[in-house]
Amino acid sequence: MAQDKIDRSGTPLVEMRNMKKAFGGIHAVDGVTVDVYPGEVVGVLGHNGAGKSVLMKMLSGAIQRDSGEIYVNGELADINNPRDARRYQIETIYQYLALADNLDASANLFLGRELVTPLGLVDDARMEAETRKIMGRLTPNFRRYKTPVAGLSGGQRQSVAISRAVYFNAKILIMDEPTAALGVEETRMVAELIDELKKQGIGIFLIDHDIHQVKALCDRASVMKNGQLVGTVNVHEVTEDDLLGMIILGKKPEKAA
Amino acid sequence: MSDATQSHTPPKQASRNFFQALEIDTRLLGMIGAFIVLCLVFHVWTDGRFLTPRNVFNLTIQTVSVAIMATGMVFVIVTRHIDLSVGALLATCSAMMAMTQTVVTPEWFGLGLNHPLTAPIAVIVGIVTGVVIGAFHGWLIGYLLIPAFIVTLGGLLVWRNVAWHLTKGQTIGPLDSTFQTFGGINGTMGETGSWIFGILATGLAIALLLSARRNKIRHEFPVKPLWAEFVLAGMVAAAILGLVAVLNAYEIPERRLVRMFEARGEVMPEGFTAGYGVPYSVLILVVIATIMTVVAQRTRLGRYIFATGGNPDAAMLSGINTRLLTVKVFAIMGALCAISAVVASARLTFHSNDIGTLDELRVIAAAVIGGTALAGGLGTIYGAILGALIMQSLQSGMAMVGVEAPYQNIVVGIVLVLAVFIDIIYRKRTGA
Numbered sequence: 203m204a205q206d207k208i209d210r211s212g213t214p215l216v217e218m219r220n221m222k223k224a225f226g227g228i229h230a231v232d233g234v235t236v237d238v239y240p241g242e243v244v245g246v247l248g249h250n251g252a253g254k255s256v257l258m259k260m261l262s263g264a265i266q267r268d269s270g271e272i273y274v275n276g277e278l279a280d281i282n283n284p285r286d287a288r289r290y291q292i293e294t295i296y297q298y299l300a301l302a303d304n305l306d307a308s309a310n311l312f313l314g315r316e317l318v319t320p321l322g323l324v325d326d327a328r329m330e331a332e333t334r335k336i337m338g339r340l341t342p343n344f345r346r347y348k349t350p351v352a353g354l355s356g357g358q359r360q361s362v363a364i365s366r367a368v369y370f371n372a373k374i375l376i377m378d379e380p381t382a383a384l385g386v387e388e389t390r391m392v393a394e395l396i397d398e399l400k401k402q403g404i405g406i407f408l409i410d411h412d413i414h415q416v417k418a419l420c421d422r423a424s425v426m427k428n429g430q431l432v433g434t435v436n437v438h439e440v441t442e443d444d445l446l447g448m449i450i451l452g453k454k455p456e457k458a459a
Numbered sequence: 460m461s462d463a464t465q466s467h468t469p470p471k472q473a474s475r476n477f478f479q480a481l482e483i484d485t486r487l488l489g490m491i492g493a494f495i496v497l498c499l500v501f502h503v504w505t506d507g508r509f510l511t512p513r514n515v516f517n518l519t520i521q522t523v524s525v526a527i528m529a530t531g532m533v534f535v536i537v538t539r540h541i542d543l544s545v546g547a548l549l550a551t552c553s554a555m556m557a558m559t560q561t562v563v564t565p566e567w568f569g570l571g572l573n574h575p576l577t578a579p580i581a582v583i584v585g586i587v588t589g590v591v592i593g594a595f596h597g598w599l600i601g602y603l604l605i606p607a608f609i610v611t612l613g614g615l616l617v618w619r620n621v622a623w624h625l626t627k628g629q630t631i632g633p634l635d636s637t638f639q640t641f642g643g644i645n646g647t648m649g650e651t652g653s654w655i656f657g658i659l660a661t662g663l664a665i666a667l668l669l670s671a672r673r674n675k676i677r678h679e680f681p682v683k684p685l686w687a688e689f690v691l692a693g694m695v696a697a698a699i700l701g702l703v704a705v706l707n708a709y710e711i712p713e714r715r716l717v718r719m720f721e722a723r724g725e726v727m728p729e730g731f732t733a734g735y736g737v738p739y740s741v742l743i744l745v746v747i748a749t750i751m752t753v754v755a756q757r758t759r760l761g762r763y764i765f766a767t768g769g770n771p772d773a774a775m776l777s778g779i780n781t782r783l784l785t786v787k788v789f790a791i792m793g794a795l796c797a798i799s800a801v802v803a804s805a806r807l808t809f810h811s812n813d814i815g816t817l818d819e820l821r822v823i824a825a826a827v828i829g830g831t832a833l834a835g836g837l838g839t840i841y842g843a844i845l846g847a848l849i850m851q852s853l854q855s856g857m858a859m860v861g862v863e864a865p866y867q868n869i870v871v872g873i874v875l876v877l878a879v880f881i882d883i884i885y886r887k888r889t890g891a
């Protein structure tokens with residue numbers, strides 16, 4: 203197994219401290235603290251309904267937290283809606299692909315951040331040209347720039363979402379089961395992309411149910427159970443069974459990071 | 460409403476390639492085709508009375524009011540809402556404007572009757588009324604999360620009767636003479652004015668085609684063959700100038716001409732004739748259709764309207780304020796109801812209690828026949844206008860043939876359901 207090469211001596215890229223969110227009586231996220239360093243992939247694991255998506259949505263501004271602080275580069279960040287998160291260069295690739303089915307790839311890629319002409323009208327031609335450039339790098343075979351994304355395959359749709367994050371220079375990337383809807387080949391493509399983004403110093407939170415994939419892609423893993431943090435471990439120092447034990451039994455292994 | 464049959468015979472294939480090269484959406488072609496067939500059938504059936512300048516003129520001015528509101532209904536339905544209150548809102552706006560020009564400006568402001576400022580003041584009052592009420596609906600729907608169906612069903616009852624209250628149930632008229640020029644027959648551009656308008660409109664349309672082509676070339680995207688551009692430009696020019704020619708051919712009756720000369724203190728020369736030309740109400744529709752199309756296709760607002768209709772969550776996660784967007788959409792709808800109220804009351808030359816009754820259904824039907832999907836995210840402005848035109852032609856055609864009103868409604872109802880059914884089949888086949 204590869205050794206842990208992440209330098210964690212400086213300030214983390216993002217730190218979420220003591221995050222809490224309740225829906226009615228349910229404590230979906232209950233006092234969770236996680237962080238990620240530049241160039242690091244942190245897996246967020248847990249059983250269904252553990253609170254992974256809610257935790258990440260508080261970072262992306264889609265859900266407003268009840269309490270807790272978010273620090274970006276050591277500074278307190280005020281994130282209350284998706285626009286705030288975008289300002290901190292936090293981009294999200296959602297579990298259920300968040301694309302408008304009736305629009306084409308470039309309209310989706312630029313949604314909310316359209317390029318405009320000097321008159322203030324949307325510049326579709328320029329956006330399409332930019333989309334061709336960026337998508338051409340990620341999926342060279344992609345041709346269907348004119349069709350609504352409803353007509354694209356799961357992998358093609360996911361590349362639109364990933365291209366969006368790459369195009370807008372994400373510093374922090376949240377991926378909520380990015381390969382859940384994908385085939386083998388497309389999953390491999392996403393894995394390669396994660397490696398590539400790591401090299402550029404981007405910090406990534408990756409939610410994934412595939413322990414094997416977590417071992418292969420992540421540096422550390424934070425495990426949640428019933429809204430609480432079981433613990434954070436260095437994936438190179440634990441076995442798959444250790445991880446499963448944390449997820450299912452909420453039991454921290456002897457040798458923790 | 461077209462039905463692209465799966466035929467592989469060579470001649471059919473060739474014609475399909477022809478239309479493919481033009482890159483016009485086949486749905487639009489289908490609708491135009493259906494409209495032309497409809498007109499020809501009625502023309503034959505009425506022994507040549509349907510496609511006369513006089514009837515075309517009447518058809519256009521009858522369509523304007525519903526068509527204006529239908530363009531706004533496209534935005535409402537695209538964002539997955541509905542507005543059942545447009546006819547009632549039209550009545551309230553009309554009542555406000557009627558009271559403004561018959562009571563407020565002549566008596567309270569002491570401007571007297573037919574003062575040049577009366578019409579502009581009345582129109583502004585109407586539009587402000589429409590925007591405020593529309594925005595209020597939008598706020599109830601977007602911020603308080605009350606379903607649009609309920610809010611506007613309530614609005615239907617409230618505004619219809621607010622209009623009644625404002626006028627104490629009376630018919631208010633005659634309206635200001637300047638105001639009446641927005642109604643159709645009482646305000647046309649004349650033959651020369653209409654030709655100038657037609658040529659300007661054609662020039663603008665061709666300039667747009669050209670700039671779109673240049674833009675594509677600049678970004679090295681494929682463009683359609685040059686001959687296809689020429690055919691398209693030719694068809695657009697023929698449609699615009701053809702309509703102008705027909706409207707110009709509708710001659711003003713001699714009695715009326717004599718009166719017009721008398722009003723100017725002149726005597727009409729012997730054998731003088733003049734055509735009506737394009738009504739100002741049609742000009743208003745053309746301007747609104749252009750603005751609404753630009754908003755839909757070329758502005759962020761339009762992009763967000765369609766994105767929200769396609770996937771509200773995606774729109775919200777992309778940082779779009781979907782609540783405020785709802786307020787904007789209904790405010791636009793309100794403004795358009797007010798403009799329709801100007802056209803509708805000016806055409807009648809008075810405000811009546813039942814003005815706009817059942818318009819909500821005509822407007823929704825026009826948008827839906829025009830290809831706006833109730834599931835949201837899909838719809839075009841030109842489709843809605845064509846939908847309004849098809850409905851109006853159907854209705855007046857049947858009236859000319861002598862079909863009684865109840866039977867007309869039965870046919871219109873069946874056509875509405877059938878049109879949507881054909882659309883569903885069409886969308887399934889093309890996967891659009």
Ligand SMILES: Nc1ncnc2c1ncn2[C@@H]1O[C@H](COP(=O)(O)OP(=O)(O)OP(=O)(O)O)[C@@H](O)[C@H]1O
Pocket residue numbers: 225228230248249250251252253254255256257297
């Ligand atoms: N918008 C919401 N309203 C009410 N309850 C919610 C909402 N979103 C999440 N929850 C609840 O919060 C808890 C955590 O949900 P969350 O989506 O974070 O789970 P998850 O760990 O992502 O699960 P999965 O692996 O199935 O995606 C669940 O009990 C869920 O029902």
Ligand SMILES: [Mg+2]
Pocket residue numbers: 254255256297378
């Ligand atoms: Mg989840």
